[in-house]
Amino acid sequence: MRVIDVSQITEAIAKLCIEANYELPDDVYQALKEALEKEKSPVGKAVLSMILENAELARQRVAPICQDCGLAVVFLEIGQEVHFTGGSLKEAIYEGVRKGYKEGYLRKSTCHPFTRANVGDNTPPVIHYDIVPGDKVRIVVAPKGGGSENMSMVTMLKPADGLEGVIETVVNRVKEAGGNPCPPIIVGVGVGGTFERSAFLAKKALLRPVGKPNPDVELAKVEQEILERINKLGIGPMGWGGTVTALAVHFEMEPVHIASLPCAVNINCHVARHKEIII
Amino acid sequence: MGDVIRLTTPLTDEDILKLKAGDNVLISGVIYTGRDAAHKRMIEALEKGEELPFDVKGQIIYYVGPSPARPGRPVGAAGPTTSYRMNPYAPKLIALGLKGMIGKGKMSQEVKEHCQKYKAVYFGAVGGCGALLSQRIKKAEIIAYEDLGPEAVRRLEVEDFPVIVVYDAHGGDLEEMGIKEYRVEG
Numbered sequence: 001m002r003v004i005d006v007s008q009i010t011e012a013i014a015k016l017c018i019e020a021n022y023e024l025p026d027d028v029y030q031a032l033k034e035a036l037e038k039e040k041s042p043v044g045k046a047v048l049s050m051i052l053e054n055a056e057l058a059r060q061r062v063a064p065i066c067q068d069c070g071l072a073v074v075f076l077e078i079g080q081e082v083h084f085t086g087g088s089l090k091e092a093i094y095e096g097v098r099k100g101y102k103e104g105y106l107r108k109s110t111c112h113p114f115t116r117a118n119v120g121d122n123t124p125p126v127i128h129y130d131i132v133p134g135d136k137v138r139i140v141v142a143p144k145g146g147g148s149e150n151m152s153m154v155t156m157l158k159p160a161d162g163l164e165g166v167i168e169t170v171v172n173r174v175k176e177a178g179g180n181p182c183p184p185i186i187v188g189v190g191v192g193g194t195f196e197r198s199a200f201l202a203k204k205a206l207l208r209p210v211g212k213p214n215p216d217v218e219l220a221k222v223e224q225e226i227l228e229r230i231n232k233l234g235i236g237p238m239g240w241g242g243t244v245t246a247l248a249v250h251f252e253m254e255p256v257h258i259a260s261l262p263c264a265v266n267i268n269c270h271v272a273r274h275k276e277i278i279i
Numbered sequence: 280m281g282d283v284i285r286l287t288t289p290l291t292d293e294d295i296l297k298l299k300a301g302d303n304v305l306i307s308g309v310i311y312t313g314r315d316a317a318h319k320r321m322i323e324a325l326e327k328g329e330e331l332p333f334d335v336k337g338q339i340i341y342y343v344g345p346s347p348a349r350p351g352r353p354v355g356a357a358g359p360t361t362s363y364r365m366n367p368y369a370p371k372l373i374a375l376g377l378k379g380m381i382g383k384g385k386m387s388q389e390v391k392e393h394c395q396k397y398k399a400v401y402f403g404a405v406g407g408c409g410a411l412l413s414q415r416i417k418k419a420e421i422i423a424y425e426d427l428g429p430e431a432v433r434r435l436e437v438e439d440f441p442v443i444v445v446y447d448a449h450g451g452d453l454e455e456m457g458i459k460e461y462r463v464e465g
Contacts, residue, residue: 050411057410062413063409150361179383180383
């Protein structure tokens with residue numbers, strides 16, 4: 001058994017919230033640089049150049065990459081040999097979010113659904129716990145912007161719709177979203193389990209390094225096919241026309257109920273933030 | 280990309296009519312911020328016969344909710360938010376003389392038609408470039424609805440703020456044009 005004081009979790013979460021909002025991950029930066037090479041539209045190229053310049057400025061702490069510093073989505077993989085002391089783990093995570101968003105000058109974007117009164121400290125975060133073998137704790141903080149989240153969707157397809165139905169659903173979603181989610185986007189697709197499991201898989205797919213194919217060769221081919229179809233739509237950077245609408249499609253799949261074919265599409269903007277630490 | 284057009288607010292009909300979808304524009308002068316919650320309150324104020332926090336005639340509203348300013352800076356990250364959420368409100372403000380909106384993504388057919396009828400323009404700014412765009416904002420001051428936090432109405436003084444014309448006053452639509460040019464059939 002390994003004892004971890006929850007104050008360590010608070011500090012780690014705070015640091016990850018700040019870093020994620022100021023430092024665009026290298027894989028995303030590289031993918032954007034490649035996109036700049038590939039993009040055929042002059043307007044699209046200008047947009048991509050500006051995005052890369054912005055990432056540099058944010059890294060120098062001029063301001064966060066985007067004013068939408070996101071809802072804090074936190075993934076915790078907790079080794080089953082870990083014992084937490086010093087208080088509630090959940091409260092420690094909340095405190096980490098409060099601290100990070102305050103000290104990092106990050107925008108607090110949570111509010112009451114109807115009065116729209118701002119909560120003021122960006123809580124509650126969305127927390128996904130997973131218990132795994134071992135005595136380590138892996139924490140991933142992935143702040144998620146509202147603009148791209150609003151363009152995401154779960155569709156309960158019929159089994160008869162099949163793979164082609166899934167592909168159509170994903171491509172149509174991206175087409176309808178147009179410039180709204182800040183293309184070039186990363187498209188997370190989740191097919192599996194129930195309504196909420198498919199959404200979780202789509203979200204988790206966004207954490208994969210940009211463009212890293214699914215280890216399953218067949219699924220990797222599907223990812224490629226969807227990506228090609230999306231990039232033929234002509235939406236381009238910011239929706240102002242171009243050849244790079246998506247940087248990557250990440251597809252995650254699990255068995256489903258015999259009656260169902262749930263298909264979730266979670267769209268991430270080009271500010272695809274995620275930072276992790278292993279304690 | 281064509282030449283860059285420089286505009287200083289407030290805008291006149293003449294300024295608006297020379298703009299075409301796809302034009303690159305650098306805006307200087309005063310612009311106002313407003314997004315979801317502020318628009319809801321402004322429209323409610325109008326319905327009650329009350330004054331708006333600022334006279335919209337000739338002005339530009341920037342759809343943005345900035346992040347907090349770091350010490351020594353007027354404003355934090357300040358890129359555009361998605362504009363379609365302002366579809367229910369924008370036509371009323373355009374009819375009152377608002378000359379421009381800055382945002383990202385599509386807006387409604389009604390907004391497009393209002394841009395033509397009342398001579399207004401919908402500008403796009405590059406989303407997810409909050410740090411870069413914040414450097415073009417020289418001063419920021421909350422003038423209304425402070426309780427809304429990031430959604431409060433701010434008066435911004437901007438210098439060479441980079442935007443592109445998305446909907447012009449002649450029916451032009453940059454997104455439509457762009458997709459037509461780069462879409463590959465099949």
